[in-house]
Amino acid sequence: MIEVVILKTGEDMKKLVLLGITAFLCACSNASREKIEMTEKDAHLLIQVEHQAYADKLNDLWNRSYPKQKDALHFVVQPYYFTQDIKQDIIWTNDIDATFLKDKLMGIKEVSYTYDVPDSLQREELSDYYTPVIGEGLVFCYRKDLLEKNKLSEEDLVSFEQMAESHVRYYHNHMGEYVYPFFAKLLPKETIPFTNLFPKEQTIKQLKAYKEINTKLDMPDDLIQQKDFYNGDDYLCGLLSTKFQYENRSAYQNGNLHFMAMPSWQEETIAPPFTTFGFAVTKECKYPNTARQFLAMVRSKKGIQALLDTNMKVPLLCSEDVKDFYIYDHAKKELIEAVNTTQLYNLSMIEENPGITMEMLINQSDFTSILQNYICSKDSSAKVYKELVKNLRTWSIGK
Numbered sequence: 001m002i003e004v005v006i007l008k009t010g011e012d013m014k015k016l017v018l019l020g021i022t023a024f025l026c027a028c029s030n031a032s033r034e035k036i037e038m039t040e041k042d043a044h045l046l047i048q049v050e051h052q053a054y055a056d057k058l059n060d061l062w063n064r065s066y067p068k069q070k071d072a073l074h075f076v077v078q079p080y081y082f083t084q085d086i087k088q089d090i091i092w093t094n095d096i097d098a099t100f101l102k103d104k105l106m107g108i109k110e111v112s113y114t115y116d117v118p119d120s121l122q123r124e125e126l127s128d129y130y131t132p133v134i135g136e137g138l139v140f141c142y143r144k145d146l147l148e149k150n151k152l153s154e155e156d157l158v159s160f161e162q163m164a165e166s167h168v169r170y171y172h173n174h175m176g177e178y179v180y181p182f183f184a185k186l187l188p189k190e191t192i193p194f195t196n197l198f199p200k201e202q203t204i205k206q207l208k209a210y211k212e213i214n215t216k217l218d219m220p221d222d223l224i225q226q227k228d229f230y231n232g233d234d235y236l237c238g239l240l241s242t243k244f245q246y247e248n249r250s251a252y253q254n255g256n257l258h259f260m261a262m263p264s265w266q267e268e269t270i271a272p273p274f275t276t277f278g279f280a281v282t283k284e285c286k287y288p289n290t291a292r293q294f295l296a297m298v299r300s301k302k303g304i305q306a307l308l309d310t311n312m313k314v315p316l317l318c319s320e321d322v323k324d325f326y327i328y329d330h331a332k333k334e335l336i337e338a339v340n341t342t343q344l345y346n347l348s349m350i351e352e353n354p355g356i357t358m359e360m361l362i363n364q365s366d367f368t369s370i371l372q373n374y375i376c377s378k379d380s381s382a383k384v385y386k387e388l389v390k391n392l393r394t395w396s397i398g399k
Helices: 008-038 051-067 095-100 144-149 158-163 174-185 202-217 288-298 301-309 317-326 329-337 360-363 367-376 381-397
Strands: 045-051 073-077 088-093 131-143 237-241 257-259 271-281 353-357
Touching: 008 144, 045 051, 045 288, 051 073, 051 288, 051 301, 088 095, 088 202, 095 271, 131 144, 131 288, 131 301, 131 329, 144 317, 158 202, 174 202, 174 237, 174 271, 174 360, 174 367, 202 257, 202 367, 202 381, 271 288, 317 329, 353 381, 360 367, 367 381
Parallel strands: 045 073, 045 088
Antiparallel strands: 088 271, 131 237, 131 257, 131 271
């Protein structure tokens, strides 16, 4: 049958031309897509993970989701450690190390993630290079049974000032990650010269306030680092490290351990540091489209449920998405939601020595030792400020 189209106006001609162009572009797009599928028909991805159970879950999910590409995934299971000797198509790394490995990674754009990672745990500069999956670090926790025993409520934990007024026992030690929330706001958001680091007036004020809250709350000088403080009766709350097996402690198993956002301080929100772990595609990968499919699967509903079923560290989920998944207990849900209120380490650098990040400055220098001595001494905050700047200058830039 021949269809006769009568063009009444110039507008009709324009529409026909546009339709023709659209059809041509769609044909090109489909051809391009078919070409990609043909070149990746026999895709073979070597993928690094930490846990065999997670590898098995992902492999099974992939084979069911993509039967035409069955057995395309091949996993290397090994403990995580930083290395620049990359041998896999997709590596397991963390947000800090991925930053330093970026020149070895492939940018994978337009991955269709079903579930996003909390904004506070994403590095914008890694958005096309790294897919966060889980995390570890510090999260604020409290003992509900001890709250009730002391006739207190969660309202007594909303701020450090309120905790001091309610005589709450807060666990603290002087390791860098525990101190970090109290001084994070002083750290720059971009590379700066050392002379601009730690502004005098602001830093002195922060040092003084930190000593005051230590004194009011009688924070411990914990030399033995009692990381499982939450399992005893000495401390009602504190920052729990998810690196340790808290699930095996009686406080967790009895339903007395709960999680929430860290209390505010000086009328400002403060947050404990967290490190994310996930996947990154290397430049050596020959099958980027298949890699894109894999990353999308990892952040899909079935992919995240597979992760939850392995009980592997703390899955990264936005608070509003937690309800979409089967999570076996209240504490796990609270923990995932509390992680939404944590922050990534500051990786800004010092201009004179770009190899030194703010995270290193807090965790690897004498920063915390100087603070610890300050808390126990009668020295003024101004005097300690001078000592701090002098020490950090020598440590970071050697002069």
